[in-house]
Amino acid sequence: MKTTNMNARDAEFIHEVEERSGQQVVRCYQCGNCTAGCPYNFAYDIPVNRIMRLVQTGQKEVVLDSKSLWLCGSCQSCTTRCPNNIDVARIMDVLRHMARETGHASERNIKLFADTFLESVEKHGRVYEAGLMASYVAQTGKFLNDLDLAPAVLTKGKLSLKPHPVHKREAVEEIFLRFREKSKQ
Amino acid sequence: MSDLSVAYYPGCSAVGTSVEYEKSTRAVCKALGIRLEEIPDWSCCGSSPAHTVNHVLSAALSGRNLALAADMGHDTVATPCPSCLVNLRTSARKMEDPLFRGKVNELLDAPCGPAVEPKSVLQVIVEDYGLDHVRERVRKSLNGLKVACYYGCIMTRPPELMRFDDPENPMSMDNLMEAAGAEPVPFPLKVECCGASSGIPRKDIVMRLSGRLLKAAEESGAEAIVAACPLCQMNLDLRQRQVRKANGIDRGLPVFYFTQLLGLALGLPERDLRFDKLVVSPKRCLKRIAGA
């Protein structure tokens, strides 16, 4: 286990997490309920209650470097069960935003999948699954993983081979364009 | 009850991976007299990735659809997909704050005012239409078929946001299946996450989480799983062979959408319910229901 340097307390980081999530991390008293119910805990490098503690103590780098942020499935178990009504899943979401913005991406393929998905939405207005898969595979070479699904996918017509664009595709594209403009400001 | 009419948001999987959910939802609602008016030119709500990138962007992708639904003059928008539902509800809820709404509207062509109320199709059927009315319309009992009702993790959670059923032990689908003549078994993992969102980049996670679900469903004595989420259904059905192999589970369990079984009970023809789309064969269950 990594030791935590309590002298390196980044107060601004704590403030930013609280501000962006609308949650008070100080209310966490480390009961561990969130971790007990977290179905992804087995895959996490840092359990979610420890993430909360590390945020409380302002350990920005350790937190933003964590794989857990990317693995979190937003299942809402932690938020539902926290005795202090902290929206823990929302904090995980905000940490993921901050990790993105600062170039931390400790689970590259998860980030890549999300990016590819949104690119598909931007382009077609709706997700185009076959195109999404093709693009993801081209970037990761990861298709072999699921090759055994191909017969079922094809015979059951599970993947539409044509996109289903919305008529006003530009309307959705514009949302993304404006979002990028605003983010630059 | 024949004047129930809502805006309808099918969601992207309805036109791709879950055609059978879409078809059976429409058939069931039609049979019950619930009018689903599809939002013209709806677009993607942002699904699971958008909120992991930015909350304003995510709300805008949903907000566009909420605004279109409001333009139709409806006060409710129903969606079959819990993942869409969470996005639509989060967006609607956060836009109650004028400051946040302002930020969202800066990304949209046309501003989105106070939003319509998003609900799941399940909620509309159980709460707005009512189980008693469903019971009156059942023509063909499901013959005591033992089912494990699987709600998925986000249909009822977090409770302050979803405001539907019990967050830890929801019963709406169980009650609905019971009304249709099935026998819901106690299923302790009914709101546990199946891992759907990491399905492609981290298959190992799905194998473990969906494996636990299948095992528990099998141990509960269920003859079938009933799902209400296109992502969960796909994990448990399409990936079932992989999942069983990874976890040493022998028996295959068909995974129906609740609308498919409800449709049967309402006496709808099988071709409208698209059982042919299911990967794990539902034949044995269908025979059991038919009483053969």
Ligand code: SF4
């Ligand atoms: S459940 Fe809440 S109080 Fe308990 S450790 Fe988790 S965040 Fe802290």
Ligand code: SF4
């Ligand atoms: S929302 Fe994320 S952190 Fe919370 S319990 Fe679910 S997977 Fe774990």
